[in-house]
Amino acid sequence: MCTAVRTITDSTGSNQPGSTARARADTSPWIETEPWGVVGIRHDSPDVVTLDLAPPGPFEFLPGQFNMLYQPGIGEVPISISGDPADRRHVLHTIRDVGPVTSALCALRPGEQVGVRGPYGTSWPVDAAEGGDLVIVAGGIGLPPLRPALYQALSRRDHYGRVVLLYGARTPGDLLFTDELSAWRARFDLHVSVTVDAADLDWRGNVGVVPDLLLRAPFDPGATTAFVVGPEVMIRFTVRALVEAGITDDRIYLSMERNMQCAVGMCGHCQLGPHLVCRDGPVFSHRKVARWLGIREA
Amino acid sequence: MPGPVVFESNALDQLLDAIKRRGFRLVGPMIRDGAICYDDLSSAGDLPEGWTDEQDAAHYRLKKRDDDALFGYNVGPHSWKKYLFPPYARLSPPERPPDKPFAFIGVRSCELTAIAIQDRVFLGGHHKDQHYESRRQDALIVAVNCGEAGGTCFCVSMDAGPRATRGFDIALTELLGENDHRFLAEAGTTRGAEILTEVRTRHAQAADIGAASAATENAVASMGRVMPELDLRALLEDNYEHPRWDDVAARCLTCGNCTMVCPTCFCFSVEDVSGLSSDSTAGDPERNRSWDSCFTIDHSYLHGGSVRVSDRSRYRQWMTHKLGTWIDQFGTSGCVGCGRCITWCPAGIDITEEVTAIAADS
Amino acid sequence: MPQTLEPLLRDHKFFAGLDPDYLSLIVGCAANEVFPADAFLFREGELAQTFYLIREGKVALEIAAPGRGALIVQTLGEGDVAGFSWLIAPHRWEFDGRAIEPVRAVRMDGACLRAKFDDDPRLGYELMRRFARLTVNRLQATRLQLLDVYGRAHDH
Numbered sequence: 001m002c003t004a005v006r007t008i009t010d011s012t013g014s015n016q017p018g019s020t021a022r023a024r025a026d027t028s029p030w031i032e033t034e035p036w037g038v039v040g041i042r043h044d045s046p047d048v049v050t051l052d053l054a055p056p057g058p059f060e061f062l063p064g065q066f067n068m069l070y071q072p073g074i075g076e077v078p079i080s081i082s083g084d085p086a087d088r089r090h091v092l093h094t095i096r097d098v099g100p101v102t103s104a105l106c107a108l109r110p111g112e113q114v115g116v117r118g119p120y121g122t123s124w125p126v127d128a129a130e131g132g133d134l135v136i137v138a139g140g141i142g143l144p145p146l147r148p149a150l151y152q153a154l155s156r157r158d159h160y161g162r163v164v165l166l167y168g169a170r171t172p173g174d175l176l177f178t179d180e181l182s183a184w185r186a187r188f189d190l191h192v193s194v195t196v197d198a199a200d201l202d203w204r205g206n207v208g209v210v211p212d213l214l215l216r217a218p219f220d221p222g223a224t225t226a227f228v229v230g231p232e233v234m235i236r237f238t239v240r241a242l243v244e245a246g247i248t249d250d251r252i253y254l255s256m257e258r259n260m261q262c263a264v265g266m267c268g269h270c271q272l273g274p275h276l277v278c279r280d281g282p283v284f285s286h287r288k289v290a291r292w293l294g295i296r297e298a
Numbered sequence: 299m300p301g302p303v304v305f306e307s308n309a310l311d312q313l314l315d316a317i318k319r320r321g322f323r324l325v326g327p328m329i330r331d332g333a334i335c336y337d338d339l340s341s342a343g344d345l346p347e348g349w350t351d352e353q354d355a356a357h358y359r360l361k362k363r364d365d366d367a368l369f370g371y372n373v374g375p376h377s378w379k380k381y382l383f384p385p386y387a388r389l390s391p392p393e394r395p396p397d398k399p400f401a402f403i404g405v406r407s408c409e410l411t412a413i414a415i416q417d418r419v420f421l422g423g424h425h426k427d428q429h430y431e432s433r434r435q436d437a438l439i440v441a442v443n444c445g446e447a448g449g450t451c452f453c454v455s456m457d458a459g460p461r462a463t464r465g466f467d468i469a470l471t472e473l474l475g476e477n478d479h480r481f482l483a484e485a486g487t488t489r490g491a492e493i494l495t496e497v498r499t500r501h502a503q504a505a506d507i508g509a510a511s512a513a514t515e516n517a518v519a520s521m522g523r524v525m526p527e528l529d530l531r532a533l534l535e536d537n538y539e540h541p542r543w544d545d546v547a548a549r550c551l552t553c554g555n556c557t558m559v560c561p562t563c564f565c566f567s568v569e570d571v572s573g574l575s576s577d578s579t580a581g582d583p584e585r586n587r588s589w590d591s592c593f594t595i596d597h598s599y600l601h602g603g604s605v606r607v608s609d610r611s612r613y614r615q616w617m618t619h620k621l622g623t624w625i626d627q628f629g630t631s632g633c634v635g636c637g638r639c640i641t642w643c644p645a646g647i648d649i650t651e652e653v654t655a656i657a658a659d660s
Numbered sequence: 661m662p663q664t665l666e667p668l669l670r671d672h673k674f675f676a677g678l679d680p681d682y683l684s685l686i687v688g689c690a691a692n693e694v695f696p697a698d699a700f701l702f703r704e705g706e707l708a709q710t711f712y713l714i715r716e717g718k719v720a721l722e723i724a725a726p727g728r729g730a731l732i733v734q735t736l737g738e739g740d741v742a743g744f745s746w747l748i749a750p751h752r753w754e755f756d757g758r759a760i761e762p763v764r765a766v767r768m769d770g771a772c773l774r775a776k777f778d779d780d781p782r783l784g785y786e787l788m789r790r791f792a793r794l795t796v797n798r799l800q801a802t803r804l805q806l807l808d809v810y811g812r813a814h815d816h
Contacts, residue, residue: 022424029425030389030585073572073583098601140810170810197805199732204760207720207732209801216737231809237800259599261568264425265627268565268590269597271619274535274626279423295538297611 021062023118029068029264035113039090044176048141049106050082050094053114061085062123063148064255064283068263069093070115075101078260078278081119082144084151094144094176120263122283124149124253129225130159135217135247137166137238139210139230143176145255145282146229150184157189164191164217168210168234171196172203191218210234211241221246228286229255236293239286252286273298299485303499304506307368307479310342313440313468316496317401322438325381326403327374332360334374336381339403346371353449353637355646366479369404369472372448373636377561378402378409379416382433389429389568390585399436405466406444407459408451408634412561413439414465418628419564429587438489441466445513447521450637452650455525458634460517462486468494471510482510525621525635525650526657533657534622538614542655547610549645554591556639556647557616562632565590565597592616617649665690668766672713673739674790682783689772693765701742701757701765708753709770711743717763721755734801735760741794746770 023029040052051069061067061081070076077099083092097106108114126134126149134153138146153163165184169175175194185192193213195206206213210230224247228238235254242252258270258277265279273292275281281289292298305313314324326339329346339345351371352359363370381400387393405413413434420430441462444451453459462469467490471482482502485491557563567590573582590597592615598605606612624632633649640648666687669675675683693712695701701712701719712719718737724730733755736742742757742765751770777784 030429030587031392071570073570075570076568168810170808174810195735197808197810200728201722201730201732203732204718205735206718206737207735209804211804212797212801216739233804233807233809237804257600258605259597262566265423266419266425266427266564267567268592269567271615271623271627274623276627291535297606297608298538 021060021065021119021123023120023264029117029262033115033117036091036116038108038110038112038114040110041108044094045174047097047106048094048174048176049097050092050144051105051108051114052083052090052092053116054089055091055116059088059091059119061091061119061148063126063152064123064145065119065121066145066263066282067091067093067116067118068120068260069095069101069105070117071101071104072115074104076115076261077101077105078120078263079105080145080255082147085148086151086155094141096141118263120278122281124227124255124283125225126152129153130156131161132223132225133161133164133219135164135166135214135219135224135226135242137210137214137226137228137230137242139168139234139238140170140174141176142229142231142234142255143167146227147177149227154190161223162191162219163189164193164219166193166195166210166213166217168195168197168213168230170198172199172205193217209237211237214238214241214245224251226252227255228252232293249286249290254284254286254289255282256284256289257282299488300491300494302482302484302502302507302510303494303497304473304480304482304502305497305499307366307472307481309498310368310481312497313483313493314339314342314403316493317403317438317440319496320438320493321398322401323396323398324401324403327369327371329360333358334360334371336374336376336378336402342368345369345404351448353641355450355640355648356643357449357646358641365474367445367472367474369442369470370445372444372451373406373409373638375559375638375642377559377636377638378405378413379561379563382413382437383416383420383430383564383566385589387429387587388584389587391582393429395432399438400433401438401440403440405439405441405462406636407441407462408453408456408636409561410439410441410462410465411453411456411458411634412636415562415628415630415632415634416564418630422628439466439468439486440490441469441486443469443471443510443514444517445472447517448637450523450640450648451521451635452523452525452637453635454518454521455523455527456631456633456635458636460521461514466490471513473506473509473513475509480506482506523637523640523648523650525633526654528653528657530621530631530653531623531625533653533660534618537656537660538618540656540660542652543610543614545655546613546647546652547608549647550609550613551645552593552609552612553644554593555642555644557591557593558589559638559642560620561634561636561638562620563589563591565592567596592619617652620649621653665692665766668692668715669713672715672766674713674741674794678786682786685776685780685783686768686773689769689776691767691769693763693767695759695763695765697759697761699759699763701759701763702753704753704756706753708743708745708751711741711746711768711770712757712765713768714738714740714742715764715766717765718760719763719765720758720760722758723755730756733805734798741791744791744795747791 034056036053039054042050066078066080069079079093082094095105260270261267263278265276270277324339327334328344345368350363420427444460466486469484566587620632720732721734722730
């Protein structure tokens with residue numbers, strides 16, 4: 001059975017996350033679709049792997065969306081699609097090994113198979129950010145869901161003012177996509193700043209926190225859209241710094257994470273106050289979720 | 299739709315037989331383990347004739363009535379989600395759909411509203427749940443209008459009853475006079491109207507209709523609880539840090555009974571098992587779904603820990619979802635005022651009381 | 661130095677908004693410094709009587725731990741200030757400061773400044789205000805680093 005996906009675009013206001021490609025509605029989330037093949041694997045860091053998966057049929061996604069990856073008998077997890085939306089044949093998924101399912105996924109070899117359903121969720125308003133500056137801030141495993149947005153922006157580079165990537169990780173060994181970072185750094189039309197929480201002398205880069213990178217980043221706060229992904233604490237510190245720098249919170253977008261099991265708005269686990277993260281997110285404008293970010297155990 | 303008809307109570311089996319002939323599996327109320335539960339119904343003789351339920355916070359008892367009413371009680375620990383959204387289901391490999399569609403006999407107005415609410419969750423979004431759909435689409439509903447309120451009911455203030463207005467094939471109102479025992483029956487669908495033609499009925503007279511209205515009025519008048527008529531969504535959104543949550547947390551056992559008996563609670567967890575269990579074909583892995591509750595610690599688990607750890611946060615989640623954020627998510631309230639959560643809570647926590655307390659000093 | 665360093669002070673973020681008269685007053689405490697890559701600006705334990713306004717390049721604040729080599733706790737760049745220890749007893753540098761890249765900095769003489777604060781406490785207040793803000797920012801950043809937010813879940 002082919003997993004062709006129809007793209008449905010919803011109209012978007014300037015403050016809404018972008019349009020949404022959707023998994024077919026008439027395919028039950030529980031009926032097994034044809035599995036995808038593992039074409040390549042890459043070890044990005046000691047506990048992070050990027051799987052290059054080949055869909056059995058046409059597949060489209062928008063930056064910020066995720067697929068549910070399935071290992072029969074073990075389980076299913078939401079994984080951000082981390083590659084270039086323009087590449088239809090190599091759909092990249094970056095996975096951190098944190099439990100039994102992700103462990104199994106990280107141990108896959110080329111030629112093996114994965115159950116995939118999706119794409120699900122809202123996307124980064126990359127189009128809506130055109131005409132101004134774009135600041136992308138990633139913490140830790142937050143870079144994979146942002147990379148497709150960066151690819152898309154770079155593919156239409158002249159539609160933006162400045163494009164900035166700020167990225168922080170725990171240690172230099174935890175940095176992801178390092179050869180791409182070097183390539184991006186070499187571009188004159190992209191400002192890339194990387195920092196780590198701690199390092200030894202082999203590291204010649206910044207040591208410090210991501211919000212501090214904003215102080216030296218070039219952007220016009222009145223005309224900037226910011227995308228932020230990382231652990232929630234890092235998000236809160238970063239948003240504070242963005243707002244202090246003069247960016248209004250309706251132009252700040254986040255990708256939120258919650259326990260997801262069905263991905264189709266039915267199992268109740270991914271609630272964040274009034275929002276179902278699988279359906280109304282994972283990309284949200286900060287304005288929409290600020291209240292719940294500030295409530296303990298919301 | 300033809301006008302209402304009346305049949306004698308001893309003709310109820312004609313109705314049930316007409317439904318059986320159409321290939322339905324009848325389920326309805328009967329006494330099991332000291333409570334009125336839903337189970338397979340073979341005839342009117344299975345119904346709890348002459349029984350009622352005495353309900354209050356943390357209290358449920360069966361009591362004998364002094365008449366022969368067949369539907370003289372309200373709702374017990376079961377709800378129809380037991381059949382439409384069973385506690386345990388295999389998702390993959392897919393289960394065979396049930397051989398016979400369900401006929402629900404004795405569905406209260408609050409329950410009709412609850413079914414409509416779950417319809418929105420499982421069928422109203424971009425994705426439909428096929429498992430629910432296969433059980434729901436052909437289900438036949440014979441509703442019963444309550445003639446008196448249960449001890450914990452508050453359907454009026456939740457705009458969910460006591461009279462069934464839509465979503466049924468047939469709605470019955472039981473009328474007990476000194477010398478007669480009859481049912482007023484209204485058809486809600488052509489299917490329902492056809493079934494009624496196979497029962498010995500007469501046209502309803504003004505007296506019958508008047509008696510049915512009086513029954514409804516009695517149900518309204520006897521309702522002991524009320525949910526405050528406020529914008530609950532806004533009230534709860536504004537009060538996440540209200541001290542009342544600490545108060546209720548001190549009483550709540552996080553046992554999750556409320557979520558099990560609530561007719562609208564829909565949380566489920568998905569489990570994958572390897573093919574080594576004795577129930578599965580050797581080697582085939584399975585995906586199963588089972589009811590979950592936001593009261594469990596794992597409900598909000600997120601690699602390494604849960605978001606909602608304290609009792610306080612989990613009770614708050616349940617109540618703010620049921621009465622508030624459900625509206626944001628699905629466009630209606632999640633509560634139908636059936637009172638089950640109050641009756642079956644071992645600590646007797648009353649959701650209407652909690653709202654009143656928060657509203658009193660918000 | 662015959663060539664005044666006033667423009668360098670004025671252009672540095674730390675002195676943004678400082679009354680130009682005060683800038684003229686303190687320029688006498690300033691000296692231009694250049695460090696090649698890998699040179700130390702200061703060493704842990706040495707007497708700290710100065711602080712540095714970094715104009716260009718990158719400085720690593722490092723601490724050497726036996727068995728672990730030298731660990732970098734923070735890097736400072738253009739617009740940053742290195743050195744708080746001159747403000748409080750025992751006036752000893754707490755970390756090594758090493759230029760990771762060639763660094764251009766303005767070195768401010770602490771003793772010289774303190775003498776001027778005695779004459780004009782208002783000047784002292786202006787500088788202390790700026791140091792207080794720097795310290796608070798540094799503390800918040802340090803706390804965020806401490807939280808180790810990117811760490812693996814089961815390390816916590």
